[in-house]
Amino acid sequence: MNDSLTRDLPTEADTSALGAALARSVPQHVARALRVALRGELGAGKTTLVRGFLCEWGVRGAVRSPSYALLEWYEVDVRRALHIDLYRLLDPEEVQALGLRDYDAPSTVWLIEWPERAAGTLGEADLTIALEAGEAGHRAVLSASSPEGRAWMRSIE
Numbered sequence: 761m762n763d764s765l766t767r768d769l770p771t772e773a774d775t776s777a778l779g780a781a782l783a784r785s786v787p788q789h790v791a792r793a794l795r796v797a798l799r800g801e802l803g804a805g806k807t808t809l810v811r812g813f814l815c816e817w818g819v820r821g822a823v824r825s826p827s828y829a830l831l832e833w834y835e836v837d838v839r840r841a842l843h844i845d846l847y848r849l850l851d852p853e854e855v856q857a858l859g860l861r862d863y864d865a866p867s868t869v870w871l872i873e874w875p876e877r878a879a880g881t882l883g884e885a886d887l888t889i890a891l892e893a894g895e896a897g898h899r900a901v902l903s904a905s906s907p908e909g910r911a912w913m914r915s916i917e
């Protein structure tokens with residue numbers, strides 16, 4: 761079974777468009793939050809993808825990078841998106857203080873920058889998107905780790 765998908769992202773708009781495609785096809789009727797791990801170095805395009813996702817959902821105005829607050833919360837009708845940026849997390853234990861359990865609910869998507877800083881305390885990602893800014897341009901490699909994640913990835917293939 762092919763459980764990964766590679767996309768070249770020649771421009772910033774392509775990174776946004778990937779986020780938008782994911783936003784259009786979020787798996788429905790899942791009894792918990794769906795987790796998207798956004799991996800990649802500084803400047804790889806993680807926040808750009810989140811902005812594309814939220815814009816597609818109709819979130820208007822500035823999408824702030826939640827580096828200091830660690831998370832920002834968006835509610836669109838019955839859907840919810842949590843933008844988490846753990847760059848400034850000092851200790852995986854700090855994740856407990858964020859109270860994420862309250863956000864582990866249906867119709868909710870967690871978009872997580874720097875997920876590795878949480879050292880697994882967030883639960884396994886449904887979808888991992890590894891972004892890189894190489895010499896030949898930006899690129900994304902998607903991989904799925906749950907049936908929901910696989911369906912999600914297929915829907916944007």
Ligand SMILES: Nc1ncnc2c1ncn2[C@@H]1O[C@H](COP(=O)(O)OP(=O)(O)OP(=O)(O)O)[C@@H](O)[C@H]1O
Pocket residue numbers: 769770771772773774775800801802803804805806807808809825873897898899
């Ligand atoms: N596909 C792309 N091609 C060229 N530039 C891009 C692409 N995607 C994003 N960028 C640009 O890369 C820069 C950094 O993007 P972004 O802030 O999304 O990175 P990030 O991964 O969130 O970084 P950080 O780890 O610092 O939060 C931005 O100026 C953005 O416009």
Ligand SMILES: [Mg+2]
Pocket residue numbers: 806807808825845873
């Ligand atoms: Mg960022």
